[in-house]
Amino acid sequence: MIDWKAFAQELGDIPFSDDPVRVKRRSRDFYWYSPVLKPQLDNVSGDLLVTPRSEEEVIRVASLCAKYRAPITIRGGGTGNYGQAMPLKGGVVLDITELNRVIRLEKGVLRVQAGAKMNAIDAETRPQGWELRMYPSTKRTATIGGFVCGGSGGIGSVGYGGLRETGNVIAARVVTVELEPRIIELRGEECNKINRTFGTTGIVTELEIPMAPALPWRDLVISFAEFGKAAEFGQALASASGVEKKLVSVIDWPLPRYFQPLQKALIPEQPIVIAMVAESGMQALHDLCRQFGGTIVFEQDPVEAEATPATTPLFEYTWNHTTLQILKADRSVTYLQSMFPPGRNLELVQAMRERFGDEVIMHMEFLLFDGKLTNSALQVVRYTTEERLNEIMDEHEANGIFIANPHVYTLEDGSRHKRVPGDQMGFKAEVDPFGLLNPGKMRSYVPVA
Numbered sequence: 001m002i003d004w005k006a007f008a009q010e011l012g013d014i015p016f017s018d019d020p021v022r023v024k025r026r027s028r029d030f031y032w033y034s035p036v037l038k039p040q041l042d043n044v045s046g047d048l049l050v051t052p053r054s055e056e057e058v059i060r061v062a063s064l065c066a067k068y069r070a071p072i073t074i075r076g077g078g079t080g081n082y083g084q085a086m087p088l089k090g091g092v093v094l095d096i097t098e099l100n101r102v103i104r105l106e107k108g109v110l111r112v113q114a115g116a117k118m119n120a121i122d123a124e125t126r127p128q129g130w131e132l133r134m135y136p137s138t139k140r141t142a143t144i145g146g147f148v149c150g151g152s153g154g155i156g157s158v159g160y161g162g163l164r165e166t167g168n169v170i171a172a173r174v175v176t177v178e179l180e181p182r183i184i185e186l187r188g189e190e191c192n193k194i195n196r197t198f199g200t201t202g203i204v205t206e207l208e209i210p211m212a213p214a215l216p217w218r219d220l221v222i223s224f225a226e227f228g229k230a231a232e233f234g235q236a237l238a239s240a241s242g243v244e245k246k247l248v249s250v251i252d253w254p255l256p257r258y259f260q261p262l263q264k265a266l267i268p269e270q271p272i273v274i275a276m277v278a279e280s281g282m283q284a285l286h287d288l289c290r291q292f293g294g295t296i297v298f299e300q301d302p303v304e305a306e307a308t309p310a311t312t313p314l315f316e317y318t319w320n321h322t323t324l325q326i327l328k329a330d331r332s333v334t335y336l337q338s339m340f341p342p343g344r345n346l347e348l349v350q351a352m353r354e355r356f357g358d359e360v361i362m363h364m365e366f367l368l369f370d371g372k373l374t375n376s377a378l379q380v381v382r383y384t385t386e387e388r389l390n391e392i393m394d395e396h397e398a399n400g401i402f403i404a405n406p407h408v409y410t411l412e413d414g415s416r417h418k419r420v421p422g423d424q425m426g427f428k429a430e431v432d433p434f435g436l437l438n439p440g441k442m443r444s445y446v447p448v449a
C-alpha cells in the first residue's frame with residue numbers, strides 16, 4: 001500500500017489534488033465509445049492528480065514515483081480513445097498541460113513543450129508564417145504530446161502521412177522514471193521509441209516537429225447523388241498533386257443527417273465529401289466537382305471557424321469526430337478503425353458497403369501510408385453484441401483490410417498497422433525499470449528492477 005499522505009507531503013509546492021471526484025474525472029478519456037471497454041474501465045481512477053509546472057517539477061514527481069513504486073499515467077487533453085490515459089492500476093495522474101510553452105520556431109522547425117494544445121500552437125505560429133502540418137480532429141482540446149504518444153494522424157495526413165512516417169517527428173526530450181531520473185534526447189528515428197506508446201516509454205517534456213508554410217484555407221462540403229462518385233472524387237482530389245489540401249473525407253448518408261449545424265445546407269439522402277483545400281486549389285476543386293457531379297453546398301474559412309468557440313470547423317465532422325457527432329444523438333452505435341490497401345481501396349470500400357449495408361456505415365479519410373495514397377475508415381457500426389463486432393472485424397481482415405481494434409486497451413492487441421517500428425520494449429526497460437508508466441498498457445513488459 002502506498003502512503004499517499006506521505007507522498008503528497010513530499011510533493012512540497014507542486015500542485016496536486018486528492019479530491020476523489022476530481023481525480024476520477026481526470027482519469028477518463030473517450031473509452032466509452034466502445035461498448036466493450038465501457039464496463040471494463042468505468043471504475044478506473046487514479047489516487048492523486050499532480051500538475052507539475054516545469055520539467056524540474058516533472059523530474060521531482062518521477063523520482064517520488066520511483067521511490068514509492070507508485071504507478072504514473074501521463075495525461076494531456078484526455079481525448080484519447082480506448083483508455084490510453086486511464087490509470088488501470090491507480091497511482092499518480094500526471095497532468096502535463098502546464099508545460100505548454102513554444103520554445104522556438106526556426107526555419108520551419110518547432111520546439112515546443114509537450115503539454116501545449118495544438119490550436120494554441122497554430123494560433124501562435126501562424127502569424128509568423130508557419131502552421132502545423134498535421135493534427136487530430138480534437139485539435140481544439142488535445143496536446144501535441146498526447147498526439148505523438150497516443151494518436152496516429154489526421155488533418156494533414158493526406159499530404160504528409162501519419163505520425164509514424166519518417167520525418168514527422170524530429171526530436172523528443174524524455175524524462176525517465178527512476179530514483180534519479182535522467183533526461184534523454186531522442187532524435188530522428190529514435191523518436192519511434194515514444195511514438196504512439198501510450199506514455200509507457202518515458203515522460204515526454206519537449207518535442208521538435210516540422211511545420212508547413214501557413215496558407216489561406218477553405219472548408220468545403222460537397223454533395224453527391226451517389227456514394228461511388230463521392231469516393232472517386234475524393235480519391236481524385238486526394239491524388240491531385242498540384243492541389244494543396246489538408247483533408248478529404250467521404251461520409252455516407254445517413255451520417256451527415258446527424259451534423260446539426262449543417263442541416264440547412266445539406267441535400268437529404270446525399271453522401272458528402274468534406275474537404276479542406278488551399279485557396280490556390282479552388283479552381284482545380286471546381287473542375288473536379290464538374291467532372292464528378294459534385295455540388296458545393298457549404299463553404300467557410302476554417303481558421304476563423306476554429307478560433308470561434310460557437311462555430312465548428314469542418315474537421316470536427318471528420319476522423320473520429322464523425323463517431324462523436326452520431327453518439328451525441330444515438331448511443332447504440334460504435335466504430336471500427338481500418339486501413340484499406342492502396343490500389344484496391346475503392347473497390348474494397350464498395351464491397352464492404354454492399355456486404356454490411358446499414359449495419360456498418362462508411363466514413364473514410366484519404367491519407368498517405370508508406371508514401372502511397374489510400375484511405376483509412378472509421379466506419380460507424382450499429383452495435384448488437386461483442387461477438388458480432390468481432391465477426392465484422394474478422395471479415396474485414398479476411399478481405400485484406402487492416403483493422404486496429406479500438407475495443408481493447410493494450411498496445412499489443414490494439415493496432416497492427418498503427419504500430420510504429422522500433423524496439424519500444426527495450427527502451428521501456430531503460431527508462432521505466434520498475435514498470436510504473438501506465439502499467440497494463442504494454443502488457444508484454446516485465447519490469448527489470
Ligand code: FAD
Binds near residue numbers: 029075079114135141
Ligand atoms: P491524452 O488522451 O491525454 O493522452 C494520449 C496518450 O498519450 C495517453 O496514453 C497518455 O498517457 C500519453 N501521453 C500524453 N502526453 C504525454 C507525454 N507528454 N509524454 C508521454 N506520454 C503522454 N486521434 C488521431 O490520431 N487523429 C484524429 O483525427 C483523432 N480524432 C479524434 C476525435 C475524437 C472525437 C476523439 C475522442 C479522439 C480522436 N483521436 C484522434 C484520439 C485523440 O484525440 C488524439 O490522439 C489526441 O492527439 C490525443 O491528445 P491528448 O492530449 O488528448 O492525449
